[in-house]
Amino acid sequence: MSAEEVIQGLSQVRGMLSTQPDTFPQVIQxxxxxxxxxxxxxxxxxxxxxxxxxxxxxxxxxxxxxxxxxxxxxxxxxxxxxxxxxxxxxxxxxxxxxxxxxxxxxxxxxxxxxxxxxxxxxxxxxxxxxxxxxxxxxxxxxxxxxxxxxxxxxxxxxxxxxxxxxxxxxxQSSDPRRRATSAxxxxxxxxxxxxxxxxxxxxxxxxxxxxxxxxxxxxxxxxxxxxxxxxxxxxxxxxxxxxxxxxxxxxxxxxxxxxxxxxxxxxxxxxxxFKLMKRFVERAIKNALNYCMKAGLITPQLPQNGTFQTMVSSIDARMAEQRKKGILTELPGEKARRKIKVDPKNPFPRDATTVEDNSYTSLYQLIDETNPLLDFDASLIPQETLANIAIATIASVDTNKLITALSIVSARYTDLITKAGGSVLKQEVKDEDLKDDDLDNERILNANDDFNLESTFVLPEPKPFTEEQKKRHLQLIINNFFDLSKLPANHKSISSFNVQNEQVATSVKVADVAINEWGKNSWLLLLSRLATRGIASEDHELGDLIREAIYQYFVDNIHERIDVAIEWLNEEWFTEVTTNSSSDDTSRALVETPTYLKWAEKVLDSVIPFLESNDRKIFIRLLSDLPFLNAHLVSQIKSLCIDPQRSALGFQSLQFLILFRPPVKQACIEILRDLYENNEDLKTTTASLLKKYDTEFKPVDEPKSTEDSQHTAQSKSKETTAESEASKD
Structure with missing residues (x-):
């Protein structure tokens, strides 16, 4: 029998347990x-x-x-x-x-x-x-x-x-009344x-x-x-x-x-x-210690009490500083604490065989980034002394180690040549070559043939770019745009553009032009439209190159660049809706927007892990300004609800979507139902929300203690506050 047939038979046997539990021994056999x-x-x-x-x-x-x-x-x-x-x-x-x-x-x-x-x-x-x-x-x-x-x-x-x-x-409990029932x-x-x-x-x-x-x-x-x-x-x-x-x-x-x-x-x-992994472990340590303090496992008499208090406060301080500066920013001393174990067979901490750029550092560096030798300026040493040091080092170095180092540098040089299209070094033009060219010109002029100097010369058509050349030149354009975004508003490149626009007569100005005056985010509008309406229509892969650049720019500082993501994703959605819809479409919600959904999911994936409980305005603004949401995108909020430190942010976001974005109301209710059924810790909170927004909700009847009733009342109070705050946003 095939595996599918066997599994089908076993599934039928398993189905018997739900109706005939007494067949358990036979089913197990x-x-x-x-x-x-x-x-x-x-x-x-x-x-x-x-x-x-x-x-x-x-x-x-x-x-x-x-x-x-x-x-x-x-x-x-x-x-x-x-x-x-x-x-x-x-x-x-x-x-x-x-x-x-x-x-x-x-x-x-x-x-x-x-x-x-x-x-x-x-x-x-x-x-x-x-x-x-x-x-x-x-x-x-x-x-x-x-x-x-x-x-x-x-x-x-x-x-x-x-x-x-x-x-x-x-x-054994010290209380004799509990001693008999404690275990x-x-x-x-x-x-x-x-x-x-x-x-x-x-x-x-x-x-x-x-x-x-x-x-x-x-x-x-x-x-x-x-x-x-x-x-x-x-x-x-x-x-x-x-x-x-x-x-x-x-x-x-x-x-x-x-x-x-x-x-x-x-x-x-x-x-x-590595930084993200370390941050997750620190968050787990903090949650565990806070729980032990609330449960009475950590008491003031415990010898480690002071140590744990210091650990929690230092973790909070690092996370707050990292949240302000961004996850990509290195905190003081962080680089010095980074440790990479060296393989004994390859004793070079930096043994990558590819280059990041065309610098000498990227080509020749074999030592770790924390090595103080990187800050040493070798140009201060006389050339004769450097030559003697190099000769003495090569004479005493281990042969296998030298071969390994040369192999790494050789592989990097090969990678550099490949990325540069086969030519890295510019050839020098010698005087002899110029003289040979002059002699060739003279022979052409003195030739006894039908050569006519006044004949029309037509330049040959340029060779089409290869895909690799297109990507390289597009990357240069993207880099130039990002360089331009860093310039101040009074820079000559920007001010000259605005002056030229002011000199144009009002009668000849185009009414619907996207940029009449260069502003802070004008570069983003150009890049977004280049990705969505320009290059993307011809080559989707090149469009993704621009999208990835905008995405990485946003990820570098999600708290201060939320406008970037919102404006870009609105361009993506609008372009796909207008391109993919036909005259027969009655609803824009039926139009497929795969590119928008792909990058919107990536943006949410990058935002949610770094949100803190006080980031409510940023996150709810993102949810409100995204042009389209579906059940899959909304389901990512579930992880916020489960996190004890950020559950309030998750439930506030769901309430906002239920109140102000009706198309995803049912998806939000499904999330609340799932949390109610599968998470005991969130049952009280989810039940109160489902009673308010889900007309089909039927809570499980359970006797409640006075403490549970007080907790439910507090939860309802928090929900009312959350609704009022969500409406303000």
Whole structure:
């Protein structure tokens, strides 16, 4: 049978669970049998996802005890699937193991099933051993290994946290009234009898301590900045100390010792990406510490309390300064803290084989940008001394190192020649060549043929530009426009243009000309129309070159250049609507505008990650002035609503769109519905908004405490304020 046929049959079997939950044991037996014998990767992926869905705590159709009874069939299959070299399958195996580990522990503690515990222990050992590796991917033995199999490593981190919690004991409450109920429903090592025949209580507790040491030491021991893993470990540690408060000193000591400036940057990453990665980790640290302070985990008596207060304030200060100056601006000392690990086989920090420009620095520089030698002026040294230094250096340098350096420079020179169209150096004209030309002219004049000096000479037609030449010349035009945008209004180039316009008689002026007088954003209008109505009509790729330049200019400072993005995107939309619409079109909303949608999505993608809670006016203005919005563009606001630090901005934006942009009202309501159904933390806020704007909304009836009622009242008050502020914008 083909993979599609097998998956179709398994899907039918799965459908039985929704109507006949009592068939769970038979369904598990069927899926386990297929997962352990099928040669199709697609089927293995389907089965692994099925195990995650059915054994998670969210799948409540089947009782806990019924799932426990299926572990004997499930665990050997998980061990088999863990050897499949596929990231999706392995990640689902680890997530399933996380779901069933407390089940297996509880079952073995009660019935002493040695076989189940052996299978669970083998699976646990494999996951822990493969945690900080590239498994199931093949290692490359370079710094890229640290950034492979991220999904699997995050799932393994979650599994390790579950093992630590289960294999350690919760602290007994000092209040005797709470002592009986504090851990009565929690599976832990307290369930294990000291003389248990299968579970060694002391060994399990020691293993939990070692696993905690493993993930806490990662924060300092890992050389590279791997943001996903660091953030996952920090959030996992917070969850652990909530349930096991005896680990608070060790966890907070590890977080306080975390030094992001000591982490290496991946060699192939750009510095801007490294800065963003570092910013995400700092935001996660700040959120975790703020949460611990509110939850009472960080108290004034804690030794690290002062350190954490300093960390949060310094992170806030850096983010505020970066927000003012732009993400591309280097803060004081930031460049000096940048670290790139040098490959021993290639000991040159700057080993790129391509050139950024035609400067000598781009061609010959092999040292790091932070090296103080870059600021040294070698022209101050006499030429004879420089010659002696060069000779002595070449005589003593390692041959392999010299060959490597020459190879890098040679590759750069080849790249420079290629980009320059095959000619870099101008040939010098010698006097002998001029004399030869004179003799040739004299021979032509004295020739006894029908040569006529008065005959009409027609210049040959120029050769058409190649695509590469078109791009190079267009880039020069774009650069000239950006240079012109930096000139002051009283510069002679701009003032002469305006003076010439003033001298033109009013009767001969064109009424509908786009630019009568050169202003601050005149260059943007020219570039936008060149991209949308000029070059784009002939060559879309060249138009994208201009669009990318405008986009990069906007990204450099999104807070002060929001007008640039709005004016440009309005030009894009207007041009596409007028070009693609016909006389039969009754609505402009039906006209396809793929170019506008593509670049509008890129603009939102670049704006949303850098927005702060006080950027409401900027963001709502962008949403109000964009000429067209659809459900896909609006869906990007969802990430703002989920972020605890910026959720108010996200909900204010959705309210504004619901009130003032009716075409996307339903899309906004769908976002609120999704948040209401899938995010418990936002349920109160989304419910109040849905009651107001969604006539079909039916809230889930749940008893509310006095505290919940107060929270709902506060939320409604905030919504009323948000509506009034949105109407002002």
């Amino acid at each position: 069927a899926v386990c049998g297929m997962a352990s014998t099928t040669p199709h990767l697609e089927v293995q992926q389907w089965c692994s996802k099925f195990f995650v869905d059915t054994f998670s705590s969210e799948f409540t159709l089947v009782p806990w005890s019924t799932k426990q009874n299926s572990l004997a069939s499930l665990l050997p299959v998980l061990m088999t699937l863990s050897s499949v070299k596929d990231v999706y399958v392995y990640k689902n195996v680890v997530l399933t193991s996380t779901c069933v580990y407390d089940m297996a522990f509880d079952l073995v503690a009660k019935v002493s099933n040695q076989s189940i515990w052996n299978d669970m222990t083998a699976l646990k050992t494999k996951i822990i051993q493969d945690w900080d590796t590239t498994y199931p991917l093949t290692p490359s033995n370079d710094d890229t290994d640290k950034f492979k199999s991220i999904g699997s490593r995050l799932a393994s981190t979650k599994f390790i946290s579950k093992v630590i919690v289960v294999q350690s004991a919760p602290l 009565s429903n929690e599976i832990s090592i307290n369930q294990v009898h000291p003389n248990h025949t299968v579970l060694n209580k002391l060994a399990l507790d020691v293993e939990a301590q070692k696993l905690l040491d493993t993930i806490t030491s990662y924060l300092q021991a890992e050389e590279y900045l791997v943001p996903q893993v660091l953030i996952a470990i920090i959030e996992t540690l917070v969850c652990i100390i909530q349930r096991r408060k005896q680990f608070i000193p060790k966890v907070f000591q590890a977080i306080a010792s975390l030094d992001l400036d000591s982490k290496y940057q991946q060699s192939k990453d750009k510095f801007i990406k």
